[in-house]
Amino acid sequence: MKAYSFCPVCGKPLEGAMIEGRDRMFCPSCRWVHYINPLPVALAYTLNSKGELLVVRRAQEPAFDEWALPGGFLEAGEEPHEGCLRELMEETSLEGRIDRLIGIYHREVEMYGSLLVVAYKVIVADDRVSLNHELSDGGFYPRHLIPEVRIPLHRHIITEVTQSESAG
Numbered sequence: 001m002k003a004y005s006f007c008p009v010c011g012k013p014l015e016g017a018m019i020e021g022r023d024r025m026f027c028p029s030c031r032w033v034h035y036i037n038p039l040p041v042a043l044a045y046t047l048n049s050k051g052e053l054l055v056v057r058r059a060q061e062p063a064f065d066e067w068a069l070p071g072g073f074l075e076a077g078e079e080p081h082e083g084c085l086r087e088l089m090e091e092t093s094l095e096g097r098i099d100r101l102i103g104i105y106h107r108e109v110e111m112y113g114s115l116l117v118v119a120y121k122v123i124v125a126d127d128r129v130s131l132n133h134e135l136s137d138g139g140f141y142p143r144h145l146i147p148e149v150r151i152p153l154h155r156h157i158i159t160e161v162t163q164s165e166s167a168g
């Protein structure tokens, strides 16, 4: 995320200052403060009725060509679980239902800065996948045949859920 140089409210140049314990840019004219907050993202760890996991291959940056869990940015006014199912539908045409919240994570991505990632376990009854333009490949795989997922957080979530479910 690019930093502002000018106040988006009144147009005056911003100045740096220590505000509430952090270096922030603020407007000396109208007192607007540039708070930088994480962007919320939802991820869908999606299983079909056979217990196979959905992984998709990204056709866009960031992480172009990498295998990943489907997901995307939440929209304003949207519940996180609704955003999760909406992104799944947009990317794969799958109609899912939320099984449970897996966890909430933070990560830094060069393209977007700070992200707040909400991961849900999602179940689908009909697993016929139709990918949109954001993806080049994707489908449901038995656990031992999942393509290598190298995005650290996605790999972490897959490992964590797979281990917790095989243990219990």
Ligand SMILES: [Zn+2]
Residues within 6 Å of the ligand: 007, 008, 009, 010, 011, 012, 027, 028, 029, 030, 031, 032
């Ligand atoms: Zn201003």
